[in-house]
Amino acid sequence: MKKFPVYILLILCCISCQQEKEVKSLKLSHSLGLSHPVHIAMEYFAERVKEKSGGTLTVDIYPSSQLGGERESLELLQIGSLAMTKVSSAVMENFSPKLQVFGYPYIFRNKEHRYKVYDSELGKDLLEDGEQYWLKGLTYFDAGSRSFYTKNTVIATPDDLDGLKVRVMESPTAINLVKILGGSATPVSWGELYTSLQQGVVEGAENNLPSFYTSKHYEIAKEFSMDEHTSIPDILVMSTLIYDELNPEEQNWIQESADEAAVKQRELWEAAEEEALTEIISAGVNVTYPDKDLFKERSEPLIEALKSKDRELYEIIQRIKNIN
Incomplete structure (x- = not known):
């Protein structure tokens, strides 16, 4: 029987151990x-x-x-x-x-x-x-911050959302926000939103700029209102x-x-x-910058509800902004 040098046996053992190492x-x-x-x-x-x-x-x-x-x-x-x-x-x-x-x-x-x-x-x-x-x-x-975008309606004030079917995430907070601003909140999954905009299931949505761009929603929705209502x-x-x-x-x-x-x-x-x-401006999207104070004032009842529900949490968040 042929004998292998010890160092070869060690190498073979190491190779075997490496191959058996669980990934x-x-x-x-x-x-x-x-x-x-x-x-x-x-x-x-x-x-x-x-x-x-x-x-x-x-x-x-x-x-x-x-x-x-x-x-x-x-x-x-x-x-x-x-x-x-x-x-x-x-x-x-x-x-x-x-x-x-x-x-x-x-x-x-x-x-x-x-x-x-x-x-x-x-x-x-x-x-x-x-x-x-x-x-x-x-x-x-x-x-980033989320803003409203629509197929053809300029959202300059909360009144412009009245009755508008706006896609929202499956979130009670997001639904309540759109409702209080006057829109008709319509939960739709992200993967189905392009088709929903195309077919008129919803007339608009809200999201951040990179998501609006990479999803190609700008091909359908030509109005983007930079109200920046939430940062989720x-x-x-x-x-x-x-x-x-x-x-x-x-x-x-x-x-x-x-x-x-x-x-x-x-x-x-x-x-x-x-x-x-x-890129969205180059693609023909009309980007507008509404008065955010109008949206803040209309949505203030939600902040008051948060203060009533958990004032300590709200105050901690507000104190953090002053920390260097």
């Missing part, structure tokens, strides 16, 4: 297109996880609602059939009610204020609130059922990568907003 793959689903800055940030997240783990932990991304809409994805997380998803906090509020606060109008003074809130202890507490529903918030992705973040969410199966080192890789992706995403978002505004 864990996590599925991440979301509803955005490939060019959206949040999708690009999630690609960065997946790259960082792979690098940190040396390839033993990977994230496979399924964009454009391939595995279902936002609500369906959250339900899959709750039963452990899907590892991660990106959802709007407005949809997440159906599962984690405290997140409703992000859907209230004009609660943030500006971009810097909302970043401070996301990065604060309050922001972390709100992310953790979903864990009792098997949904672990990993980080926030900035989604996206949230990267993980199933606690799957997270708890990871060892502490793997959990750390996931969280570190999510935190790094959030920083990267803010850079991407700023550039995406500038590009989107330039």
Whole structure:
């Protein structure tokens, strides 16, 4: 029988061990297109996880609602059939009610204020609130400010929304806001909105500039009113059922990568907003800048309702804007 030198046997053993090393793959689903800055940030997240783990932990991304809409994805997380998803906090509020606060109008003074809130202890507490529903918030992705856009109606004042069928997310807070402004709130999933605008199921919608641009809604809706009524973040969410199966080192890789992706995403978002505004104007969209005070005044009852419901939460958010 032929004998191999010891060093060859060691090499063969190392190769065998490497081949047998388990590679864990996590599925991440979301509803955005490939060019959206949040999708690009999630690609960065997946790259960082792979690098940190040396390839033993990977994230496979399924964009454009391939595995279902936002609500369906959250339900899959709750039963452990899907590892991660990106959802709007407005949809997440159906599962984690405290997140409703992000859907209230004009609660943030500006971009810097909302970043401070996301990065604060309050922001972390709100992310953790979903864990009792098997949904672990990993980080926030900035989604800018949401404004109204329509097929052919200029929204200069809240009165212009009277009776207008406006698509909203499946969020009680978003529905109440459009109603109080006079519109007819019509929940439609993001993946179905282009066709709904095309067929007249809705006459308008509300969202941020990059989403309006990358979804190509500007091909149908030619009026964009920069009222910036809400600033609702996206949230990267993980199933606690799957997270708890990871060892502490793997959990750390996931969280570190999510935190790094959030920083990267803010850079991407700023550039995406500038590009989107330039491109939609070139495509013939009429961008107007209404008096925001008119929208603030009409929606004030919602802020008063928040103060009555949770004055401490409202006051914490307002104090954060003064923190350096």
